[in-house]
Amino acid sequence: xxxxxxxxxxxxxxxxxxxxxxxxxxxxxxxxxxxxxxxxxxxxxxxxxxxxxxxxxxxxxxxxxxxxxxxxxxxxxxxxxxxxxxxxxxxxxxxxxxxxxxxxxxxxxxxxxxxxxxxxxxxxxxxxxxxxxxxxxxxxxxxxxxxxxxxxxxxxxxxxxxxxxxxxxxxxxxxxxxxxxxxxxxxxxxxxxxxxxxxxxxxxxxxxxxxxxxxxxxxxxxxxxxxxxxxxx
Amino acid sequence: xxxxxxxxxxxxxxxxxxxxxxxxxxxxxxxxxxxxxxxxxxxxxxxxxxxxxxxxxxxxxxxxxxxxxxxxxxxxxxxxxxxxx
Numbered sequence: 001x002x003x004x005x006x007x008x009x010x011x012x013x014x015x016x017x018x019x020x021x022x023x024x025x026x027x028x029x030x031x032x033x034x035x036x037x038x039x040x041x042x043x044x045x046x047x048x049x050x051x052x053x054x055x056x057x058x059x060x061x062x063x064x065x066x067x068x069x070x071x072x073x074x075x076x077x078x079x080x081x082x083x084x085x086x087x088x089x090x091x092x093x094x095x096x097x098x099x100x101x102x103x104x105x106x107x108x109x110x111x112x113x114x115x116x117x118x119x120x121x122x123x124x125x126x127x128x129x130x131x132x133x134x135x136x137x138x139x140x141x142x143x144x145x146x147x148x149x150x151x152x153x154x155x156x157x158x159x160x161x162x163x164x165x166x167x168x169x170x171x172x173x174x175x176x177x178x179x180x181x182x183x184x185x186x187x188x189x190x191x192x193x194x195x196x197x198x199x200x201x202x203x204x205x206x207x208x209x210x211x212x213x214x215x216x217x218x219x220x221x222x223x224x225x226x227x228x229x230x231x232x233x
Numbered sequence: 234x235x236x237x238x239x240x241x242x243x244x245x246x247x248x249x250x251x252x253x254x255x256x257x258x259x260x261x262x263x264x265x266x267x268x269x270x271x272x273x274x275x276x277x278x279x280x281x282x283x284x285x286x287x288x289x290x291x292x293x294x295x296x297x298x299x300x301x302x303x304x305x306x307x308x309x310x311x312x313x314x315x316x317x318x
Contacts, residue, residue: 052289120292128288136296143304219301226308232315 047192048125048201056130057204057211061174061185067132068167068214073224075218082229091231093150106148113141121212125201131208133216142220146227154224159217166214171201173210244284251277268306275299 001067031039038055046054101137121129146152177186185203194200251274258270275298282291 129292130289133292133296136293136301140296143279143301147304158318219297223301223304226305230308230311 043195046187046201046204047195048187049131049196050125050127052128053125053130053204053208054201057124057207058185058187064131064211065174065185066171068170068211071215071218072163072167073088075221078222079225082225084225084228088228088231093227093230094232095150098148098150102150106144110141110145113144114138117141117212117216122205123198123209124208124212125204126196126198131211132215134208134212135217136219138212138216139219139223142223144215146223150227150230152227154220154227156221156224159221159224162213163217163221167208167215169211170207170210170214173207177203240284244281247277247284251281264310265307268303268310272299272303273307275302288291 030036038051038059041058042051042054043049046058048054048058117134117137119134120129120137121131124130124134142154146154173189174185176189178184181188185207186205187207190206191200192200192202199205254270254274254277258267258274261267261270275294279291279294279298282288282294
């Protein structure tokens, strides 16, 4: 009784807070402060056609490094708590068998989805999307492959190396930014190039490609750990 | 003007559907139904993000929210069932 009363009280207070926010909200008619700077000078300073990428990779590049680190930590913590042993390697997953449709379509679709993921992170500075999206798309291709073949062997060593090298290169490019350009993760270590072409916006395509590889490898790593945890005999 | 009305109609329809599915996820007795319902809520919200002109967020939501999360939930569900049955 008291519990329900408290829950409804909490919900009512939420309603009150959000109602006040809704009533007091007046949309801005023009950008101000730092948003105006990004919108007006972003294209000239960074050279990226996709302004979101310019903000995520260069203006707020340090935050992106933090996000990638958090994802890495998540993968490590999952690996730590799942307690997989060497003996699990030789076991198999017992399942009811996958349908012919799923197997055939995944054989066709997995390479295409991986290609699309690579397209998304290589064109991160031109079209919507970028490293995180591309990496997530690659990982969903891995998920589809696992669904079609639950006992699929994922090479752990490749994932490990791709992930580590991408992380190191990301930080190295950032440090190069201190030495050659304005600061950590500045994209002007490379020439800006022609606005709107694939090789433009300085180091952004390279940084985003490595972020994409890193995110894809990390999420695939999580999937691989969960897949291994299902093995039993 | 006409386009705007159609846009609002589609958006509110999708929003309503995701409300229904979210309620289903909370209320359903079978956990597998609840997991699938949460996945579909993610899928609908990714369509909403696309309508709100945020295709990059929509991509992330569709692949992580509705794809990978559902798969991981099912892995965990499978593991739990082994201990309870």
